[in-house]
Amino acid sequence: MLDRLLPSWAVSAETYGDPPQARLHPAEEDVIRHAVESRRREFTSVRHCAGLALRELGVGYRPLLPGVRGAPSWPQGIVGSMTHCPGFRAAAVARTGDALSLGIDAEVDAPLPPGMLEVISLPGELEHVDRLSADRPGPRWDRLLFSAKEAVYKAWFPLAGRLLDFHQAEISFDAGQGTWSAELLVPGPIVGGRRLGRMTGRWSAGRGLLVTAVAIAQPAKATSRASSARELTPNLL
Numbered sequence: 001m002l003d004r005l006l007p008s009w010a011v012s013a014e015t016y017g018d019p020p021q022a023r024l025h026p027a028e029e030d031v032i033r034h035a036v037e038s039r040r041r042e043f044t045s046v047r048h049c050a051g052l053a054l055r056e057l058g059v060g061y062r063p064l065l066p067g068v069r070g071a072p073s074w075p076q077g078i079v080g081s082m083t084h085c086p087g088f089r090a091a092a093v094a095r096t097g098d099a100l101s102l103g104i105d106a107e108v109d110a111p112l113p114p115g116m117l118e119v120i121s122l123p124g125e126l127e128h129v130d131r132l133s134a135d136r137p138g139p140r141w142d143r144l145l146f147s148a149k150e151a152v153y154k155a156w157f158p159l160a161g162r163l164l165d166f167h168q169a170e171i172s173f174d175a176g177q178g179t180w181s182a183e184l185l186v187p188g189p190i191v192g193g194r195r196l197g198r199m200t201g202r203w204s205a206g207r208g209l210l211v212t213a214v215a216i217a218q219p220a221k222a223t224s225r226a227s228s229a230r231e232l233t234p235n236l237l
Contacts, residue, residue, distance in 0.1 A: 103155030
């Protein structure tokens with residue numbers, strides 16, 4: 001699912017289960033040694049995906065240990081993002097010469113718990129979700145909103161080094177194109193000599209899952225992004 005959502009210079013790997021051959025580096029084992037079995041499986045499998053993506057990019061694997069706020073510590077010269085939910089694990093990586101940051105998120109295509117949409121949403125987003133749910137039934141738009149906000153945060157944090165609240169980015173979807181945008185409502189970090197104020201990403205639904213992705217290109221890449229990105233047509237797989 002992810003390869004349809006990312007530009008050609010980003011590499012992703014995903015699995016719909018927990019590969020029996022997945023193994024952790026001893027340093028990673030030490031981090032997770034007290035975790036319950038389900039947490040161990042997702043921690044191991046998502047790093048297996050990261051290793052596959054790094055290998056395809058031509059980069060050797062190193063332990064992906066949780067750093068500040070749990071963000072993985074990627075090899076030098078690499079940016080990346082990982083995600084997992086029941087039935088799906090994935091990772092995406094790119095070289096820093098191509099990308100400033102990546103953010104991916106996957107969720108089960110099911111309603112958010114009662115009351116959660118109101119907690120994470122701005123008033124305009126609530127209206128947007130209600131309208132999409134009425135006009136374009138299919139994916140759970142409330143859960144997709146949550147997923148997009150998670151992807152935004154994952155791309156934001158490595159650049160800004162600080163938290164981004166749910167209410168500090170306003171999401172809107174283009175249901176027909178399978179795209180979304182996020183307007184940052186707080187001053188963003190300076191990237192490429194300009195302040196980051198907006199992110200744009202893609203989304204996909206299929207196999208009972210919702211997946212969102214955002215790739216923030218280096219300025220030189222951003223100018224030619226339309227020609228370098230893969231063509232995407234369906235948003236429902």
